[in-house]
Amino acid sequence: MSLNETLFQRAQITTPGGVNSPVRAFRSVGGTPRFIKKAQGPYFWDADDRQYIDYIGSWGPAILGHAHPEVIQAVQEAATLGLSFGAPTEAEILMAEEICKLVPSIEQVRLVSSGTEATMSALRLARGATKRDKIIKFEGCYHGHADSLLVKAGSGLLTFGNPTSAGVPEDFTKHTLVLDYNNCEQLESAFQQFGDQIACVIVEPVAGNMNLIKASEAFLQTMRRLCSHHGSILIFDEVMCGFRVALGGAQSLYNIKPDLTALGKVIGGGLPVASFGGRADIMAHLAPLGGVYQAGTLSGNPVAVAAGLTTLKLIQKPGFYQHLSTQTQKLVDGVNAAAQEAQLDFCADAIGGMFGLYFSKTVPTSFEQVMKSDANQFKQFFHKMLDHGIYLAPSAFEAGFVSATHDDKVIETTINAARSVFSELTC
Ligand code: PLP
Numbered sequence: 001m002s003l004n005e006t007l008f009q010r011a012q013i014t015t016p017g018g019v020n021s022p023v024r025a026f027r028s029v030g031g032t033p034r035f036i037k038k039a040q041g042p043y044f045w046d047a048d049d050r051q052y053i054d055y056i057g058s059w060g061p062a063i064l065g066h067a068h069p070e071v072i073q074a075v076q077e078a079a080t081l082g083l084s085f086g087a088p089t090e091a092e093i094l095m096a097e098e099i100c101k102l103v104p105s106i107e108q109v110r111l112v113s114s115g116t117e118a119t120m121s122a123l124r125l126a127r128g129a130t131k132r133d134k135i136i137k138f139e140g141c142y143h144g145h146a147d148s149l150l151v152k153a154g155s156g157l158l159t160f161g162n163p164t165s166a167g168v169p170e171d172f173t174k175h176t177l178v179l180d181y182n183n184c185e186q187l188e189s190a191f192q193q194f195g196d197q198i199a200c201v202i203v204e205p206v207a208g209n210m211n212l213i214k215a216s217e218a219f220l221q222t223m224r225r226l227c228s229h230h231g232s233i234l235i236f237d238e239v240m241c242g243f244r245v246a247l248g249g250a251q252s253l254y255n256i257k258p259d260l261t262a263l264g265k266v267i268g269g270g271l272p273v274a275s276f277g278g279r280a281d282i283m284a285h286l287a288p289l290g291g292v293y294q295a296g297t298l299s300g301n302p303v304a305v306a307a308g309l310t311t312l313k314l315i316q317k318p319g320f321y322q323h324l325s326t327q328t329q330k331l332v333d334g335v336n337a338a339a340q341e342a343q344l345d346f347c348a349d350a351i352g353g354m355f356g357l358y359f360s361k362t363v364p365t366s367f368e369q370v371m372k373s374d375a376n377q378f379k380q381f382f383h384k385m386l387d388h389g390i391y392l393a394p395s396a397f398e399a400g401f402v403s404a405t406h407d408d409k410v411i412e413t414t415i416n417a418a419r420s421v422f423s424e425l426t427c
Contacts, residue, residue, distance in 0.1 A: 003047035007035045028395045029382045039066035041405035052391035057401040060265035065405030071310045078306035092300040098312050105257040109277025111300040115239035115264035116144025118274040121294045122260045126200035126233040128292035129285045136201040138181040140210030140367030153178040184222040195230035205250035206241040208399035212356025239264035245352030269311030271304035324353040328402040334415030342422035355400045388417035
């Protein structure tokens, strides 16, 4: 038995399913999760000392590659000064200033410790500020596991959603309208019917939780226009795509100004930092200024903020995003070409340092389309790539991530592995 298998068996005794976050359990691809011992640059090593080229990058944060020396040094220095104070620090001001500078729609920001906290708090704030209850989200977008966001579409068009998790009362989701991503007509109808009751629309402007799906410009513009017209708050959930697709996030690429933005992942550089922020008049509703309560023992933690600040400094180096996008595009082009040689129904797409691999003829634009891709072929592909030392997201419905340390050699090795794997795939 391999050490990974031994550890997985042991983990299941004391931890439900053996993991602390479900996707790590390999349930949708089968097999044994790899238990990671250490990581450096584009690589990590499992308990059996096998090396992998890593394309999940901690599900987004590791944009500089793993264990960047300057980030590690900043963390070590911060740690020697104390781990947590429960009182404010200057570093938190620096972090807030940096976020507001890089994402101009954010006039004020509050730091939290996870993306879930960021979106959950942004929702509460939107509801508190508008004094409305209803919210709109889109099928296939994931915003963390707050109760009112664990919802799938109801049985009819424009009916309110049903919980996707046991333990979420229908009473909590009855205010959440779930619409199709990239469907402008549906959005128009929803606002026509419920416009004056909608507190906010929350969206991943580049969706990375149903594989990679880009919003159309028309979709985001329609959303902006309708929110402004009806006094609803537009929340961009850029926990994943923020600082990942461009320095100013997806909003800088689409040139659309949301009212609130949730950030996470990259801004913590691998430690638990996330944030929500936006228009100062909306943020003024937050305690201690206003009546919307939100708090956190470890919010703005000094060690985590040190990692985040250093990461934000390093990604501002000239050419950083150019290099990241070029490497990601090389990967996608190479894998696409290899799939064509093998005459497979496969395509790949990229934006910034994020990519999507789809076992379908065309790049999907909605949850419905992405669900039609061939999950069975993905499973085979995933395991064969793993055998070649390439670690992809263990699900056909997650995006992939490239870091600044994925150099030409690493990308070439990956493309060669994909070429060899594609030739062995069966229908
Ligand atoms: N929002 C988006 C877009 C995400 O991708 C995620 C996590 O993957 C979250 C929110 C939740 O973040 P966290 O896992 O830090 O709670």
